Amino acid sequence: MPDDTYKTIVSDDESGFFENLSEYLNVLGNPTRLKILKLIENNPKDIREISGGIETSYENTKKHLDKLLRIGIIKKEAGMGKPTSKGIHAVWKYSTIPGGMELVARNIGNFCNMEIKNPDIQERLQNIRKMIDDEMAGDMPVLVLLGGEDDGRAYILKRNESKLGRYDPTAKGLFDEDSDIVLKDSYRAVTRVSKPHAVIFKDKEYWLIKDAGSAGGTFLNNHDLIKSSGAILKDGDMIDLGKGEGKATLVFHQKKSQNS
Template identity: 50%
Template sequence: MTNDDDSRTLIFDRDTDNLQELSEYLDVLSSSTRLKILKVIERSPKDVRQISAAIETSYENTKKHLDKLLSIGVVKKEAGLSRPTAKGIHPVWKYSLVPGGLEAITRSLGLFSNLQLTLTDAVLAKRLAGVREAFSGEFSGQPPVAILLGGPEDGRAFPLGHDAIAIGRADPDAPGRAGQNIVLGEEYAAVTRVSRPHARLTRSRDGAWLIEDCGSTGGTFVNGTPLDRSMRRELHDGDLVELAKGAAGATLVLVLPGGAPVRDAA
């Protein structure tokens, strides 16, 4: 990744398996039927017959789609009991989302598409954009989130549910702040405590998200560019926000549904 504010580019080494693994991941999520299955089991476990009835396809076809979803780790199956029938109640496999499964998909698609991969395979780039659009459409209504990258809390998602959100490290003297703010663990030692925030997110009347540095020691950077103290900068879908530099800092990727469109990959 470069420090150029307009590039935000991650480059794959063609000798690695990253592109092949990404292609396989997209193969699983590119099916509208599989996305419907995720929606059906989003709130409660269901067996294959219940799922097949809900998505209006055969038992055999449903089972094949579930096996694909199991392969990427977003669905799990556990023994349960069937609904009562004339033959009684019997054990069945019930399928459900793994905890944080939808967030994991959002994070994965966000990292690969929002951070603007330079893909030599243009077809793969278009597939990536299409899968993300389909996933967002099926699970519309989700709030914008900031996803933590790296460190012991890697992958943690913070929904942006308030118009003003302080960002900082946990403060023992202000334990009640975690509910409406982004509060990080002690391991992110270069981040200022939340009682005197490192940075602050605010939502404008037109729905845009802005970030400002609140006088932190380590600084706040958007796509590698430092913010001046008390300077507000508008954020867009896929922007990287760094709170201080180095291993003790923290990096957030912003996933803002309905935000500014991401440029096509080069």
């Protein structure tokens, strides 16, 4: 779990906050709405296209979209529909706001780090965090960052090998911004990605992680990895890059079917 350093205490008498949070969770707690977010993340779609993608009625789809619009996670813009026998007509195209899915994951992560005393809200937050991890990952494994400036951010493992490290502005071209996991400079215990700190890679059906000669070390479930030796990852494994203040903790998430 994240260190207490990153906890925010919220008192139960802040009713306005909890009313807004409850509405936010009610919207995101529906698996169908998370599927909609994933469906329109990269390609704007009209209601009929979304309805077909999530296999529900036009009317229900519109209700889901209205709720997502209300909390500001998606936007709609005028566009052109598919050609029909009656010609081409103007439609509303829906899409997530820039970085929408990552923003949702980050918000939920921040809420999880608050010391909220209401057990119902705590349970809903944890359930939604799990659903978001699943939707963001799809069939690909994902690493979720716990604690620090980017708590709750999810990194999808898009390729069979990814470097893990801290951002290095002088190392353009030495890492892939799309597939490598690059942490902000506030994670000071993590070696810069140009070194890098660690490497995560796929070998046949397994995903493994190895330390790449970092100064602070790489730890898998609190076990210090031997330098340059790969360790097999399982769903739920916790990875620590470095020690103490400025370290980065990531949870490896992989669908169970992928582990078999």
